[in-house]
Amino acid sequence: AQSVTQLGSHVSVSEGALVLLRCNYSSSVPPYLFWYVQYPNQGLQLLLKYTTGATLVKGINGFEAEFKKSETSFHLTKPSAHMSDAAEYFCAVSGSGGYQKVTFGTGTKLQVIP
Amino acid sequence: NAGVTQTPKFQVLKTGQSMTLQCAQDMNHNSMYWYRQDPGMGLRLIYYSASEGTTDKGEVPNGYNVSRLNKREFSLRLESAAPSQTSVYFCASSDITGTNTGELFFGEGSRLTVL
Numbered sequence: 001a002q003s004v005t006q007l008g009s010h011v012s013v014s015e016g017a018l019v020l021l022r023c024n025y026s027s028s029v030p031p032y033l034f035w036y037v038q039y040p041n042q043g044l045q046l047l048l049k050y051t052t053g054a055t056l057v058k059g060i061n062g063f064e065a066e067f068k069k070s071e072t073s074f075h076l077t078k079p080s081a082h083m084s085d086a087a088e089y090f091c092a093v094s095g096s097g098g099y100q101k102v103t104f105g106t107g108t109k110l111q112v113i114p
Numbered sequence: 115n116a117g118v119t120q121t122p123k124f125q126v127l128k129t130g131q132s133m134t135l136q137c138a139q140d141m142n143h144n145s146m147y148w149y150r151q152d153p154g155m156g157l158r159l160i161y162y163s164a165s166e167g168t169t170d171k172g173e174v175p176n177g178y179n180v181s182r183l184n185k186r187e188f189s190l191r192l193e194s195a196a197p198s199q200t201s202v203y204f205c206a207s208s209d210i211t212g213t214n215t216g217e218l219f220f221g222e223g224s225r226l227t228v229l
Contacts, residue, residue: 009154032216034217034218036218041223042222042223043118043204043220043221043222043223044157044204044206044218044220045220046217046218049217090156090157092218094216101159101162101172102147102159102208102216102218103159104149104156104157104158105156106154106155106156107154107156
């Protein structure tokens with residue numbers, strides 16, 4: 001069984017401020033972890049992923065996330081928010097090895113204030 | 115490269131009507147999925163097909179049927195639409211080969227309203 005909890009359905013930051021979106025997961029097997037971004041009226045696209053190896057992963061548009069096994073967390077950060085970062089962000093988990101279903105969190109809408 | 119293509123993009127139905135959402139992918143992926151997205155609930159898996167010839171229920175399969183027509187195509191059918199099925203539907207595909215470690219590739223969505 002696996003699940004994802006995203007803390008905060010809405011987050012507001014000022015342009016240029018740090019972005020921190022929180023994600024905690026549970027998984028009975030070593031997880032693969034993902035962050036997806038959804039812009040209005042579009043499908044989801046992959047922002048970054050953790051599979052194995054380095055626990056700090058870098059993605060597109062300056063985002064990064066750190067896998068912390070002891071805290072079962074995979075928080076998403078960006079040092080300086082840009083207006084174009086306004087979107088909904090989804091954390092997701094799947095099991096590793098072979099075919100595994102993907103479970104999504106409920107999403108966090110990021111608002112960037114000029 | 116088209117990726118994942120869904121049709122139609124918008125549809126309005128009356129309660130009790132039936133319809134089929136079509137999905138096709140051109141990435142030679144083995145696995146395909148149908149999700150629904152509702153405000154505050156994230157994405158919930160309706161049905162998935164791990165490989166051609168197989169389909170399985172996800173979290174919320176009631177009121178839906180699917181067909182994996184071939185490796186490229188995966189359709190979702192509503193036999194008797196209900197207002198509770200008003201949602202945005204996403205088709206996705208994935209594979210576990212090379213650098214594709216299970217990440218999902220999504221279509222642009224189909225917005226369905228049931229009156």
